[in-house]
Amino acid sequence: MVLEGPNADFPYLMSDYHLGICPANDDGTIDTQSGLGTAGYKLESFDPGVRTYAVRNPNYWKSGRAHFDAIETLFVSDTGARENGLMSDELDVISSPNLATASRLGKRPGIDVFYTNGNQHCTLPMLNNVAPFGDNNAVMALKYAIDRQEWLEKIWFGYASLGNDVPIGPANQFRATNDEIPQREYDLDKAKYYLNSRSF
Template sequence: MRRDFRTCAVAAVLLTTTAAAAPALAQKPGGVLRVYSLDSPASMSIHEEATVFAQRPMMGVFNNLVIFKQDVPQNSLQSVVPDLATGWSWSEDGTELTFPLRQGITWHDGKPFTAADVKCTWDLLTGRSTDKLRLNPRKAWYRNLEEVTANGDYEVAFRLKRPQPAFVALLASGYSPVYPCHVPARDMRTRPIGTGPFKFVEFKPNEGIKVTRNPDYWKKDRPYLDGIEYTIIKNVSTAVLAFTAGKFDLTLGLPLPVVKDIRSQRPEAICQLAPTNVSRNLLLNRDKPPFDNPDLRRAMAMSLDREAFIDILTEGTGSIGGTMQPPPEGLWGMPPGLLKTLPGYGPDVQKNRGEARAIMQKLGYGPDKRLQIKLSARDIPFFRDPAVILIDQLKEIYIDAELEVVDTAQWFPKITRKDYTV
């Protein structure tokens, strides 16, 4: 189930800080953007984190080789533009991707950016480097990458094991910055150095994150802001009250009812609803009994009332999808007609649950013998709330779940270790 992204900003701030809001001549440079963040990441290293609460503040510290254009739908290769690269080209057989690089760019510590930095980054991500990441959430992205070679100082080539036209989209993600070769991975967790429009200032866990303008940024007249300050407030109600009181300029990822409250309290606020590829999923550890039984997994999938999640959590503004973002925003998502043929995706929820109960009874469960499980969720509302709904729905098929909430800093290591059941 995909949820939509809701953001509100006070008009005066939005118009002076968002590059895509108006032509460049209308921009007014200066000022510090004040934003709150609902969670505290384990570190500032994008390549070691899987949460937007690290990626969002640090994305401006770095550059990619290529990046999705930020003011158009980011759902096709046509929206990818050069960043540190000046362009790209494929070999005739589709297995080698070559990037000529921009010259004269420096890291925030003054050292020159070269092709060696690109090679070092992807050697680190694929485990070929002597330096190692503590966590590598996106290592699977590069299973098809044979090697990266530097052709002099200003050209790199990515050689693939087989053709993969969508590989460019992985490199354009906000989770694919280029790291400096001369800075160890451990230092990037606490003092990241990039080539981007903002320089890292500080990260105080559970308190805040600060970045400041890079006066030597290689893109002329950018950035407009003098800095961005993120204050970590884990309680949504407290954070929203602070926004409506004028303590913050921008708020992100709000439930729709809260957006309505903000509109009534701050009529001058600009609120926008936009689709994202953020999804809520039921994940089962198939290595741990009884979830190694495919029949049990099928029964759990058939117990779900997906529309109920959308109605309760987003007032009907989300979409049901499979692995990929569903149409029309998702170009590669499974069509709704085909999706409905999968177990548990049909519209008759009661019929699905009847079949699920029959499966559970064959496995030895029933009203007098219920399956007791522990259900883990990140300790933030966007994941806690659907977990509570899931617990209620699983009761329909003789499963009683105990909710375990986990801090974000511990969540991704826990998932990596497969230290969970559901």
């Protein structure tokens, strides 16, 4: 594959769990029903948006893995329903709990909440081809005017990490560390300086 330009996420895109390896049908379409697979589990049934049922792959190449006989994955779009299913023992594991209630959920007996770094990120886009952000001083003023730590605590309830003005997530091996690019701190004096230095 030849890329038209650099892409720091390319290795991750090629190994992302969404990029499944499936056999092809005779007509060239993807065969999602045969259950063939190279992972720890083989697909037994799949109802898109409803349910996936997979059984342990006896030929899995990693020994000591795939501990369950089978895994059933249900699509439950409502966060409250997922959490209630977990608390009532109808579900064993859920993803993406409500961040506002995750810490309380973790205080319940028998429930552990795990946080792991990923590559999802939220941005504050600034169109640099129009005013006011065509002037880099306005961009810098906004960067210093935002208390990122406060946003992390109040919006994400601590379940996030600061992105430091780069769109490469913390789980990506190509992300610059804070030693390489020091984290920008909230600084109203610097924000005022840059705001007063703008050309518009």
